[in-house]
Amino acid sequence: MLKKIKSSALTGAIGKSLLMPVLTTVAGGAVGALLVTTFLTGSDDAPVVTKVSITQPQETPETQTAENAEITAAAATEAEEASAEVSEKEAEVAVAAYVSPAAQNLNELTKTVSVSKGDTLMKVLTRAGADRTESYEAITALNEIFDPRSLKIGQDVTLYFGVDEARESNATAPSLIRVSLNEDVDRQLAAVRTPGEGFTAQETLLELDRKMVRAGGVIHSSLFLSAAQAGIPTKTIVDLIRIFSYDVDFQREIQPGDSFEVYFERFADENGRVLKDGAIHWASMTLSGKKISVYRFKTTDDGFTDYYDEKGRSVKKTLMRTPIDGARLTSGFGKRKHPTLGYTKMHRGVDFGARSGTPIMAAGNGTVEFAARNGTFGNYVRIRHNSEFKTAYAHMRKFAKGIRKGARVKQGQIIGYVGTTGRSTGPHLHYEVHRNNKQINPLSVKLPAGRKLGGKMLSAFRSYSEQIRQEIASVELETQLASIK
Numbered sequence: 001m002l003k004k005i006k007s008s009a010l011t012g013a014i015g016k017s018l019l020m021p022v023l024t025t026v027a028g029g030a031v032g033a034l035l036v037t038t039f040l041t042g043s044d045d046a047p048v049v050t051k052v053s054i055t056q057p058q059e060t061p062e063t064q065t066a067e068n069a070e071i072t073a074a075a076a077t078e079a080e081e082a083s084a085e086v087s088e089k090e091a092e093v094a095v096a097a098y099v100s101p102a103a104q105n106l107n108e109l110t111k112t113v114s115v116s117k118g119d120t121l122m123k124v125l126t127r128a129g130a131d132r133t134e135s136y137e138a139i140t141a142l143n144e145i146f147d148p149r150s151l152k153i154g155q156d157v158t159l160y161f162g163v164d165e166a167r168e169s170n171a172t173a174p175s176l177i178r179v180s181l182n183e184d185v186d187r188q189l190a191a192v193r194t195p196g197e198g199f200t201a202q203e204t205l206l207e208l209d210r211k212m213v214r215a216g217g218v219i220h221s222s223l224f225l226s227a228a229q230a231g232i233p234t235k236t237i238v239d240l241i242r243i244f245s246y247d248v249d250f251q252r253e254i255q256p257g258d259s260f261e262v263y264f265e266r267f268a269d270e271n272g273r274v275l276k277d278g279a280i281h282w283a284s285m286t287l288s289g290k291k292i293s294v295y296r297f298k299t300t301d302d303g304f305t306d307y308y309d310e311k312g313r314s315v316k317k318t319l320m321r322t323p324i325d326g327a328r329l330t331s332g333f334g335k336r337k338h339p340t341l342g343y344t345k346m347h348r349g350v351d352f353g354a355r356s357g358t359p360i361m362a363a364g365n366g367t368v369e370f371a372a373r374n375g376t377f378g379n380y381v382r383i384r385h386n387s388e389f390k391t392a393y394a395h396m397r398k399f400a401k402g403i404r405k406g407a408r409v410k411q412g413q414i415i416g417y418v419g420t421t422g423r424s425t426g427p428h429l430h431y432e433v434h435r436n437n438k439q440i441n442p443l444s445v446k447l448p449a450g451r452k453l454g455g456k457m458l459s460a461f462r463s464y465s466e467q468i469r470q471e472i473a474s475v476e477l478e479t480q481l482a483s484i485k
């Protein structure tokens with residue numbers, strides 16, 4: 001099935017010796033190359049048309065002769081007919097209008113190859129039949145705008161072959177003329193050959209329409225399920241959970257009847273077809289009647305974007321380095337001579353000497369995953385803060401009321417009291433910070449920091465959040481969203 005392709009991208013500088021997919025006459029009689037950039041849609045919708053945002057070094061285009069114009073027009077018709085017979089996927093790729101004796105059918109001119117596991121761009125290009133040297137040149141050019149590590153399995157790479165007469169006058173096999181891939185639904189990257197000059201990188205950005213969507217609903221069993229049922233895209237749900245994960249224990253705190261709302265970006269093409277979802281600008285959770293709202297806000301002084309609550313506090317909570325008041329550090333992290341065993345041993349935490357009974361606080365919001373006697377650690381508590389961080393507290397005299405496995409604790413909440421249970425020489429708190437289940441030095445590690453806005457930044461945040469509230473109020477709440485595909 002043939003897709004009708006339209007485009008307005010003018011790159012110019014393509015001489016007669018290099019025949020690009022389709023040539024066209026533009027105002028003033030100059031010749032430009034119509035770069036046919038389509039996106040593989042996998043559906044029957046019209047292909048997306050792009051605008052080229054990067055211009056290459058230009059030569060003065062030659063005037064196109066009438067003869068040339070006729071040839072290319074005829075070739076285009078032939079190509080259209082031929083492409084009607086090739087597979088649907090190939091037909092969705094730009095139609096090459098160049099015909100050479102070596103290229104007997106379109107497949108030899110335009111090839112689309114999917115990236116497989118373990119592929120590199122070089123493997124992909126050579127598999128499609130491109131010459132190694134040419135592939136190398138194209139990849140080198142492409143690497144200026146493309147990170148090879150971002151090559152994804154299943155991603156399509158399209159190759160165009162033709163004859164670059166400046167390069168190989170007696171060539172019988174077509175050369176690699178252009179390599180393109182869609183890095184995102186709105187960003188196509190290409191390496192394009194200029195006759196005799198090699199490849200240049202070219203980035204094509206699709207101008208998508210941004211629309212804000214306000215969606216929400218009541219949570220029946222889990223936020224994830226309810227949000228998915230409301231048609232909210234998975235990526236947005238995951239973002240939503242991540243944003244609230246410092247404040248909400250999604251396993252325990254959700255009660256039937258709680259609700260959520262999310263206000264996020266959607267990008268559509270000119271036909272209104274949704275192509276991707278963007279950032280959450282605002283979200284709220286109402287838990288047992290209490291509403292928490294967060295706003296996405298960029299602090300212009302440091303350029304960071306983060307989510308803040310109504311009072312301008314970052315949702316990211318830092319862990320306390322010293323979860324105890326009035327204590328002194330008695331033993332640092334690292335190798336040391338063990339005080340009771342006498343030999344050198346790695347100390348995987350820090351010790352704070354304090355009077356027995358001194359309260360110990362939770363270093364951050366989290367869930368208690370261990371609160372019991374634990375061998376040489378004595379009375380021991382471990383708190384899971386998020387998927388990355390945990391903290392542990394040892395040698396406690398006793399646990400605070402309500403501290404048991406599964407209990408939800410807030411930063412600064414008292415979880416126990418200093419003691420000398422387990423293998424210990426005297427009353428102290430042995431404190432550990434675990435990152436990805438490995439102990440790290442709490443005194444030197446960079447802990448996830450949350451910012452509290454103040455001064456000018458707080459004023460800016462206040463007027464921004466007010467603006468967002470008004471914006472949201474003017475948008476209808478959707479409880480059943482149409483999904484992308």
Ligand SMILES: [Zn+2]
Nearest residue numbers: 349350351430
């Ligand atoms: Zn210790």
